[in-house]
Amino acid sequence: MILGEFIINTLSLGSMYALVALGLVFVYGILKLVNFAYGEYVMVGGYTLYVLGTFTPVPWLAVMIIAVLMAAATSYLTELVAFRPVRTKSLDAMLVTSFAVSVLLQNAVLLLVSPRSRAVPLPAIFSQSVAIFGVVTPMRNVLTIVTAVLLLTGLTLLMKYTVLGIAMRAAADKFTTTRLMGVPANLVISVAFIISGFLAGVVSVFWVGRSASVDPLIGFTPLLIAFIATVIGGMNSLVGAVVGGFAYGLLFNALSILLPASLISYRDAFMFAIVILFLLLKPEGLIRGNYTEERVG
Amino acid sequence: MTHTMLTIRDLHASYGAITALHGISLDVNEGELVALLGSNGAGKSTTLKSICGVLRPVYGSVVFLDEQIANKTPESILKRGISLVPEGRDIFTSLTVAENMRLGAFVSYNRKRYQEDLEEMFGLFPILKERLHQPGGLLSGGEQQQLAIARALMSHPKLLILDEPSLGLSPALVDQIFELIVRLRERGMTILLVEQNAERALRVADRAYVLNTGVMEFSGTPEELENELDIASVYFGGGEGNKEVTL
Ligand SMILES: Nc1ncnc2c1ncn2[C@@H]1O[C@H](COP(=O)(O)OP(=O)(O)OP(=O)(O)O)[C@@H](O)[C@H]1O
Ligand SMILES: [Mg+2]
Numbered sequence: 001m002i003l004g005e006f007i008i009n010t011l012s013l014g015s016m017y018a019l020v021a022l023g024l025v026f027v028y029g030i031l032k033l034v035n036f037a038y039g040e041y042v043m044v045g046g047y048t049l050y051v052l053g054t055f056t057p058v059p060w061l062a063v064m065i066i067a068v069l070m071a072a073a074t075s076y077l078t079e080l081v082a083f084r085p086v087r088t089k090s091l092d093a094m095l096v097t098s099f100a101v102s103v104l105l106q107n108a109v110l111l112l113v114s115p116r117s118r119a120v121p122l123p124a125i126f127s128q129s130v131a132i133f134g135v136v137t138p139m140r141n142v143l144t145i146v147t148a149v150l151l152l153t154g155l156t157l158l159m160k161y162t163v164l165g166i167a168m169r170a171a172a173d174k175f176t177t178t179r180l181m182g183v184p185a186n187l188v189i190s191v192a193f194i195i196s197g198f199l200a201g202v203v204s205v206f207w208v209g210r211s212a213s214v215d216p217l218i219g220f221t222p223l224l225i226a227f228i229a230t231v232i233g234g235m236n237s238l239v240g241a242v243v244g245g246f247a248y249g250l251l252f253n254a255l256s257i258l259l260p261a262s263l264i265s266y267r268d269a270f271m272f273a274i275v276i277l278f279l280l281l282k283p284e285g286l287i288r289g290n291y292t293e294e295r296v297g
Numbered sequence: 298m299t300h301t302m303l304t305i306r307d308l309h310a311s312y313g314a315i316t317a318l319h320g321i322s323l324d325v326n327e328g329e330l331v332a333l334l335g336s337n338g339a340g341k342s343t344t345l346k347s348i349c350g351v352l353r354p355v356y357g358s359v360v361f362l363d364e365q366i367a368n369k370t371p372e373s374i375l376k377r378g379i380s381l382v383p384e385g386r387d388i389f390t391s392l393t394v395a396e397n398m399r400l401g402a403f404v405s406y407n408r409k410r411y412q413e414d415l416e417e418m419f420g421l422f423p424i425l426k427e428r429l430h431q432p433g434g435l436l437s438g439g440e441q442q443q444l445a446i447a448r449a450l451m452s453h454p455k456l457l458i459l460d461e462p463s464l465g466l467s468p469a470l471v472d473q474i475f476e477l478i479v480r481l482r483e484r485g486m487t488i489l490l491v492e493q494n495a496e497r498a499l500r501v502a503d504r505a506y507v508l509n510t511g512v513m514e515f516s517g518t519p520e521e522l523e524n525e526l527d528i529a530s531v532y533f534g535g536g537e538g539n540k541e542v543t544l
Pocket of ligand 1: 315316340
C-alpha cells in the first residue's frame with residue numbers, strides 16, 4: 001500500500017505542479033517573458049478565498065470559482081495596464097515590469113490585509129479521506145488529480161481544435177507572421193494572460209487547500225516551482241511544462257521517501273543539485289519545442 | 298483611367314541607425330502586376346515590411362485604397378486587403394498544412410466558403426491536399442512556397458505581395474510559380490512581385506521598379522527598362538537556370 005500511496009501523492013502533487021508550470025509557460029511561449037508576477041496571481045486567488053470564505057456567507061464552491069476568476073482577471077489587468085505599454089520596447093523592460101507588478105501586488109496585500117499569514121477556512125471535503133483501490137488518501141488529492149485531468153483535456157481541445165488555439169500555437173512559433181494572417185497581437189497575448197491567470201487561480205485553490213493559510217509571500221514557491229518545472233520540461237512546449245511539473249512532483253516525493261531523516265531538511269538542496277545536473281546533461285529540457293526563439297517586439 | 302490601389306510617397310525606413318529606404322515612391326494600379334527589382338540588400342523586403350505594417354516607416358506615406366496605412370498594425374492592414382507571402386516562405390512549421398490554411402482564412406472565415414476556397418487551392422496546388430494533415434515543416438521547400446501562397450490567397454486579398462517566391466526553387470518549380478502568378482494576374486488579382494530573377498519577372502510584369510541601396514533608380518515598363526537602364530549600374534544575380542543576366 002505504500003506504493004499506492006506514493007503513486008497517488010505523486011500524481012496529486014505532480015498535477016498541481018503541472019498546472020502551475022503550464023500557466024507560466026503560456027505567457028512565456030508567446031512573449032518569451034518569464035512573468036515574475038505570476039506567483040502573485042496565485043496570491044490574489046488565495047486572498048480571495050480568505051476574504052470571501054471568512055467574511056461572507058458565499059458557498060465554498062462559489063468562493064473557489066470567484067477566486068479563480070479573480071486570478072484570471074488580475075492577470076488580464078496586469079497585461080493591459082503594465083505589460084502592453086512596454087511590450088514593443090524591449091524584453092528587459094517587460095522583465096522589470098513583471099518584477100514591479102509582483103512587488104506592487106504584494107505590497108497592496110501587506111497594506112490592505114496584513115503582513116502576517118491568515119487562516120483560510122476550507123470546506124470539509126478537502127480534509128475528508130477516501131479509499132481508492134484500497135489506498136486511504138485525503139479527498140483533496142483526488143480533487144487535484146481530477147481537476148488537472150479535466151483542465152488539461154479542455155486546454156488540449158482548445159489548442160488543437162479551435163482557431164484561437166491554432167492562432168496561439170502559431171504566435172508562439174512566429175509572432176509577426178501570425179499577425180500577417182490578420183490575427184490581432186493583443187488578442188493572442190490577452191488570451192495567454194487570461195489562461196495563465198486562470199491556471200494560477202486553480203493552483204491557488206489547491207495550494208491553499210494544503211496549507212489552509214495565506215500570506216503575502218505565498219506566490220514565491222509556486223513561481224519557483226513553475227520556473228524549474230518548465231526548465232526541466234522544456235521552455236518552448238506546453239507539453240513540456242506538464243511533463244516537467246509531473247517530473248518535479250515525482251522527484252520531490254521520491255526524495256522525501258529516500259532521504260534519511262537526518263538529511264530531509266536539505267531536500268531542496270538535493271532537488272536543485274539534481275536539476276542542475278540534469279540541465280548540464282540535457283539543457284533543452286525533456287521535451288524539445290519545435291518553436292523558434294522569436295521575440296515579440 | 299485605371300484606379301490606383303497603392304501609392305507610396307517619399308518613404309523612409311530604417312533599422313535603428315541603419316537607413317534602408319531613402320524616400321522611395323511606388324504605385325500599384327488595380328489589376329496590375331508590378332515587379333520590384335534590385336540586388337541583395339537593396340531594400341525590397343524593407344519596402345514590403347513597411348507596406349504590411351511590420352516595420353513603422355520613419356517618414357512618408359503609404360496609401361491603400363485612399364486610406365493612409367503607414368502607421369497601422371499588420372493585422373489591420375491584412376484586413377484591409379493586403380496579403381504578403383513573406384521572404385523565405387515563413388510558414389508555420391509546427392502547424393499542419395490544414396492549420397496553416399485555416400489561419401490564412403482567419404479574418405475571412407465563413408464555413409461554406411472556406412470549403413470551396415480549400416477545394417480551389419487544392420486545384421491550384423494538388424500537393425497540399427495530399428499533405429493536409431502533415432506538419433508544414435515536413436514539406437519540401439517548393440511545397441512550402443506553394444503553401445505560403447495558398448495561405449495568403451485564403452484571405453481573399455485585393456493586393457497580393459510576393460517576396461522572392463522563386464528563391465531556392467528548382468527551375469521546374471520556378472516555372473510553375475511564375476505560371477501561377479500569371480494565372481492569378483489573368484483572374485484580375487493585383488500583384489506586387491519582388492524578385493531577383495529579373496528576367497523572369499520582367500517577362501510577366503506590366504510595370505517595373507528598380508531599387509538600389511534604398512533609392513528608386515527606375516520605374517517604367519519592362520521595355521523601357523531594357524532600353525533605358527544604365528546597364529552597368531545594376532547587376533542581377535540568378536537568372537533562368539542560374540545563368541547571370543544583365544539588363
Ligand atoms: N532586421 C534588420 N536589422 C538591421 N538591418 C536590416 C534588417 N533587415 C534588413 N536590414 C538592412 O536593410 C537593408 C535592406 O534590406 P532588405 O532586406 O530590404 O533587402 P532586400 O532588397 O530584400 O535584399 P534580399 O534580396 O537579399 O532579400 C540591408 O542593408 C540590410 O542589411
Ligand atoms: Mg529581401
